[in-house]
Amino acid sequence: MSTLTLEAVSRWFGNVVAVNGVTMSIGPGITGLLGPNGAGKSTLIHLMGGFLAPSAGTVTLDGAVVWRNTSIYQQVGLVPEREAMYEFLTGRELVLANAELHGLTDPDAATSRALATVEMTEPAGRAVATYSKGMKQRVKMATALVHDPAILLLDEPFNGMDPRQRMHLMALLQEMGRQGRTVLFSSHILEEVEQIANRIEVVVAGRHAASGDFHEIRRLMTDRPHLYIVRSSDDRALAAVLMAAGACDGARLDAEHGVLHAQAADFPRFAGLLPTLARDKDIHLYEVTPADESLESVFSYLVGS
Amino acid sequence: MSLPPSGGGPPASAGLGVIHDIGYRHHEGPRLGRGYIARSMFVASLLGAFGIGRSPKSKVMPMLLLAAMCLPALIIEAVVNGVHLKTQPVAYHRYPMVLQAVVAIFVAAQAPQSVSRDLRFRLTSLYFSRPLHRGDYVLAKFAAMTCALLVLLGLPLTILYGGGLLAKLPSVAETRHYLLGLAGAVLFSLVLAGVGLLIAAFTPRRGLGVAAVIAVLLVSYSAVSVVQGISVSVGRSTLAGYAGVFSPFTLVDGVQVWLLRAEPSTPAGPPGTTGGLLFLAVTAALIAGTYLLLLMRYRKVSVS
Amino acid sequence: MNATVIRLTARGLLGRRRSLLLLLLPGVLLLLATIIRLIAGTDETIARTLLKAFGLGTLVPLLGLIAGTGVLGPEIDDGSVVYLLAKPISRPVIVVSKLLVAVVTVTGFAAVPTLLAGLILSGSVGGLAAGYAVGALVAGVTYCTVFVLLAVLSRHAIIVGLLYALLWETVIGGYVPGAQVLSIQQWALAVTRSIVGAEVKSAVSLPVAVTLLVIVCAGATWYAGQRLRTLTLTSEE
Numbered sequence: 001m002s003t004l005t006l007e008a009v010s011r012w013f014g015n016v017v018a019v020n021g022v023t024m025s026i027g028p029g030i031t032g033l034l035g036p037n038g039a040g041k042s043t044l045i046h047l048m049g050g051f052l053a054p055s056a057g058t059v060t061l062d063g064a065v066v067w068r069n070t071s072i073y074q075q076v077g078l079v080p081e082r083e084a085m086y087e088f089l090t091g092r093e094l095v096l097a098n099a100e101l102h103g104l105t106d107p108d109a110a111t112s113r114a115l116a117t118v119e120m121t122e123p124a125g126r127a128v129a130t131y132s133k134g135m136k137q138r139v140k141m142a143t144a145l146v147h148d149p150a151i152l153l154l155d156e157p158f159n160g161m162d163p164r165q166r167m168h169l170m171a172l173l174q175e176m177g178r179q180g181r182t183v184l185f186s187s188h189i190l191e192e193v194e195q196i197a198n199r200i201e202v203v204v205a206g207r208h209a210a211s212g213d214f215h216e217i218r219r220l221m222t223d224r225p226h227l228y229i230v231r232s233s234d235d236r237a238l239a240a241v242l243m244a245a246g247a248c249d250g251a252r253l254d255a256e257h258g259v260l261h262a263q264a265a266d267f268p269r270f271a272g273l274l275p276t277l278a279r280d281k282d283i284h285l286y287e288v289t290p291a292d293e294s295l296e297s298v299f300s301y302l303v304g305s
Numbered sequence: 306m307s308l309p310p311s312g313g314g315p316p317a318s319a320g321l322g323v324i325h326d327i328g329y330r331h332h333e334g335p336r337l338g339r340g341y342i343a344r345s346m347f348v349a350s351l352l353g354a355f356g357i358g359r360s361p362k363s364k365v366m367p368m369l370l371l372a373a374m375c376l377p378a379l380i381i382e383a384v385v386n387g388v389h390l391k392t393q394p395v396a397y398h399r400y401p402m403v404l405q406a407v408v409a410i411f412v413a414a415q416a417p418q419s420v421s422r423d424l425r426f427r428l429t430s431l432y433f434s435r436p437l438h439r440g441d442y443v444l445a446k447f448a449a450m451t452c453a454l455l456v457l458l459g460l461p462l463t464i465l466y467g468g469g470l471l472a473k474l475p476s477v478a479e480t481r482h483y484l485l486g487l488a489g490a491v492l493f494s495l496v497l498a499g500v501g502l503l504i505a506a507f508t509p510r511r512g513l514g515v516a517a518v519i520a521v522l523l524v525s526y527s528a529v530s531v532v533q534g535i536s537v538s539v540g541r542s543t544l545a546g547y548a549g550v551f552s553p554f555t556l557v558d559g560v561q562v563w564l565l566r567a568e569p570s571t572p573a574g575p576p577g578t579t580g581g582l583l584f585l586a587v588t589a590a591l592i593a594g595t596y597l598l599l600l601m602r603y604r605k606v607s608v609s
Numbered sequence: 610m611n612a613t614v615i616r617l618t619a620r621g622l623l624g625r626r627r628s629l630l631l632l633l634l635p636g637v638l639l640l641l642a643t644i645i646r647l648i649a650g651t652d653e654t655i656a657r658t659l660l661k662a663f664g665l666g667t668l669v670p671l672l673g674l675i676a677g678t679g680v681l682g683p684e685i686d687d688g689s690v691v692y693l694l695a696k697p698i699s700r701p702v703i704v705v706s707k708l709l710v711a712v713v714t715v716t717g718f719a720a721v722p723t724l725l726a727g728l729i730l731s732g733s734v735g736g737l738a739a740g741y742a743v744g745a746l747v748a749g750v751t752y753c754t755v756f757v758l759l760a761v762l763s764r765h766a767i768i769v770g771l772l773y774a775l776l777w778e779t780v781i782g783g784y785v786p787g788a789q790v791l792s793i794q795q796w797a798l799a800v801t802r803s804i805v806g807a808e809v810k811s812a813v814s815l816p817v818a819v820t821l822l823v824i825v826c827a828g829a830t831w832y833a834g835q836r837l838r839t840l841t842l843t844s845e846e
Contacts, residue, residue: 076695515771516678528641535649
């Protein structure tokens with residue numbers, strides 16, 4: 001089990017507080033680090049990778065402090081955001097050099113494996129300077145995977161990838177997660193995070209705003225009324241009876257689409273009363289859908305507050 | 306989040322897209338032309354060479370160098386006024402040569418600042434996709450660097466002049482020397498700007514540009530002065546004179562010396578009229594050549 | 610000492626553009642030596658002037674600057690140093706490996722050409738040529754360690770290094786006697802003097818020079834290793 005733990009970590013640069021009292025624990029599986037630009041995602045990843053010292057708090061990997069500890073790199077693979085790498089080397093030479101720097105016993109085999117995993121075996125003979133942006137990202141992934149790390153930190157890995165490469169990278173990350181590795185990637189593109197992350201950590205303006213599965217986070221946001229779309233055999237009657245029973249705070253009839261928009265602050269009460277009331281009035285329920293439980297709405301609530 | 310259509314948006318029909326009028330306005334009025342763009346670029350580069358209009362950190366080096374240039378002038382003038390000397394201890398046209406290390410560092414530091422950053426961050430593609438022509442860009446940068454060097458060289462000369470007038474040195478002679486010194490400063494500025502910008506324009510890496518400019522200026526001056534010193538000591542002073550052509554500083558100094566019939570700051574000035582004409586021709590060729598090479602360089606810079 | 614770091618650094622430093630610059634400088638030295646030999650014959654004083662003023666005074670510091678900052682500066686500048694740092698390699702090992710490349714470069718492009726120039730000027734390899742070549746070697750190595758340290762400390766290493774080489778070593782060193790004790794050039798000249806003879810002037814005695822050379826080299830290397838451990842990687846500036 002490889003777990004990265006941050007305890008009350010803060011980092012400031014002069015007067016600017018980049019990370020403010022963040023406590024989180026990243027365990028096996030895929031975790032998405034989510035936040036608007038400038039929220040401190042890169043800073044957090046650098047802190048976790050041992051490239052930045054926390055101004056306060058501790059960052060530990062299975063109990064060992066990460067700062068000034070070069071042995072952690074045997075277990076940690078980092079995919080940096082910046083594009084620059086040794087442009088004069090070929091792809092294969094770059095991954096091979098990384099394998100040798102890790103002190104692997106069979107660097108050639110590891111290189112071939114890593115290149116095959118990211119599907120870069122064929123262009124590996126060309127210089128990195130001739131690669132497209134997506135190919136450079138894949139070579140970066142290969143350099144991070146070559147030593148088979150238990151922890152993978154990726155800083156905005158989907159930047160600049162076309163849809164096919166993105167799908168491939170997502171499949172790769174999911175495979176890593178299934179193997180029990182700890183994968184953390186940062187992104188501000190919600191669809192990507194929604195699709196593969198088991199857990200998300202939301203960071204807004206340096207503060208840790210939320211953590212967990214995004215459905216759960218939505219549940220926890222009690223000060224925002226939940227919105228539901230209900231399709232039934234008699235929307236108007238259902239609306240009347242819901243309002244009368246106090247199961248929801250507001251109901252709006254949408255004649256055009258033939259649905260009822262119900263707004264309920266008290267979700268359990270609504271969920272409990274809806275079927276009972278419908279049955280009592282002999283109304284058939286065809287569809288009940290939460291309207292705003294996408295990651296986007298969760299995110300915009302968190303960021304907007 | 307869609308905004309409500311304001312006023313004249315057509316009603317949405319099923320399946321068709323609609324663009325709402327949210328008040329986006331087109332600029333149909335007069336636009337300032339190429340000249341304005343080139344002038345703005347010139348002013349911005351000139352101010353930027355001294356760090357004005359940029360971050361505080363980028364002001365430190367040029368201002369330090371400017372102070373280093375002017376301080377000796379102030380001290381000299383204080384001495385002239387205090388001790389009531391009858392002539393300037395350091396002639397106007399020798400001042401740039403004496404402080405050439407400072408001038409060289411200025412060119413080495415600020416020429417890459419001016420052109421390397423545009424290449425590194427691909428700002429050239431922004432510039433060249435506007436009405437600005439590549440020739441205008443080169444002209445603006447060249448002129449800005451020249452004027453920046455002129456300020457660097459002219460300010461201490463002006464201090465010397467002011468101090469001289471204050472000490473009641475013969476004003477006609479002083480003014481003549483001052484103006485001739487300024488003319489020399491103009492030549493220095495043109496040559497150094499050309500050499501510095503040309504070298505810097507070949508690399509997007511600022512550090513490499515600085516090292517290259519300094520290497521060229523330093524090595525050429527060092528080589529020339531060693532050859533001159535040794536030639537003079539074995540009695541071959543014509544050779545020493547001609548050797549001065551191979552370094553920007555000694556080249557311009559040679560022109561000054563020949564035109565002003567003054568004392569050279571190097572072991573030997575250009576020999577005779579042929580030497581002087583050669584120096585003048587090489588100076589002109591150097592200025593024109595670096596300018597043309599810069600134009601060719603920027604012609605090859607792509608827009609994308 | 611890590612072979613992969615050495616390989617990567619050597620390929621990065623001796624890339625096409627930088628190699629050109631590196632070859633030009635000793636080329637000028639050899640050209641000058643030939644010209645001087647043709648003009649002035651094998652005069653000892655003149656040879657010493659050329660080797661000190663141009664060799665030790667210009668070529669060696671510049672080459673030390675280019676090699677010393679070139680092995681580490683660009684990588685830190687564009688962020689590719691992360692590929693070296695995200696590995697279980699001790700930082701002092703990285704510094705020493707890179708220094709090795711810088712030292713070999715300076716030896717090949719400054720010390721050997723100085724030897725050759727001395728050969729051209731004096732007709733023999735011993736005495737003058739050897740003395741100045743050794744001086745160039747020790748000065749070059751020391752400059753490399755200092756500039757590698759500068760590259761770790763500051764992103765503007767080249768400018769600071771230039772200020773040191775130009776202003777300190779030549780201008781101030783020429784006018785302020787006390788400053789000459791702290792000048793790498795003077796220490797190297799003391800070493801040269803011990804080989805060539807008392808005609809070579811130096812502001813320090815041999816024991817002092819050797820001590821200072823060793824202290825600076827060892828100290829700069831050690832400190833650079835320490836500072837590399839706490840290097841902060843920033844995003845594009």
